[in-house]
Amino acid sequence: MKSPKHAVQRRRLLTGAGLLPLLLTAPAAFCAGRPALASAGFYAQPLDPAANRLGFALTDTRGRLRRSTEFRDQVLVLFFGFLSCPSICPTTMLELSAAQKAMGSRADRVTVAFATLDPARDTPAAIEAWLAAFGRRHLGLHDSAEAIRRAAATLKLEYTRVPGASPDSYTIDHGVQAYVFDPRGRLRLLLRPGPLPHEVASDWLRLLDGA
Numbered sequence: 001m002k003s004p005k006h007a008v009q010r011r012r013l014l015t016g017a018g019l020l021p022l023l024l025t026a027p028a029a030f031c032a033g034r035p036a037l038a039s040a041g042f043y044a045q046p047l048d049p050a051a052n053r054l055g056f057a058l059t060d061t062r063g064r065l066r067r068s069t070e071f072r073d074q075v076l077v078l079f080f081g082f083l084s085c086p087s088i089c090p091t092t093m094l095e096l097s098a099a100q101k102a103m104g105s106r107a108d109r110v111t112v113a114f115a116t117l118d119p120a121r122d123t124p125a126a127i128e129a130w131l132a133a134f135g136r137r138h139l140g141l142h143d144s145a146e147a148i149r150r151a152a153a154t155l156k157l158e159y160t161r162v163p164g165a166s167p168d169s170y171t172i173d174h175g176v177q178a179y180v181f182d183p184r185g186r187l188r189l190l191l192r193p194g195p196l197p198h199e200v201a202s203d204w205l206r207l208l209d210g211a
Helices: 004-011 017-022 088-101 104-109 124-132 145-154 197-208
Strands: 057-059 065-067 075-081 110-116 138-141 159-162 171-174 178-181 187-191
Touching: 057 145, 075 088, 075 197, 088 110, 088 197, 104 110, 104 197, 110 124, 110 145, 124 138, 178 197, 187 197
Parallel strands: 075 110, 110 138
Antiparallel strands: 057 065, 075 178, 159 171, 178 187
């Protein structure tokens, strides 16, 4: 049985320490309870222009290499997780899907991409079936463990494999932030738990409108 301390650690938000210097200053209310609008008018945390060049290149569930720069004229939202995640991953996908629906007629201009941190157990077919439960404009990414490590390192995502009772029963501690790219392919926002779906949608609409 996992200790209470470990349980807390599994549920904590790993923001990605390497990105912290790139975050614009936000009011204290953003970090305590429900977030207020950040200084740039977003509910998610805006990133300094130095982060705009960060991106990824990962293979999707159909074997096609996908790059963050190819989603022109769209907002791309990237989230890392794994299918056997008991609560955080499905909850995050539900929240992202709800925000996408709140976009109304412009929902088709948002792509939510899920990249597995567990390519050994999460097959492409299983990823597609899992994503289908959350909506239609979702992209599954399944690549080698090394490719995932490179992408995570580039985006300063922290994750670690935690052994279980048997070799196949491990879990993965990982950051729960989502990365939001604007229609020009630039990494603009770091989305963490807190904002309501309509608030997240308002951020994405602002990016589509050129903010």
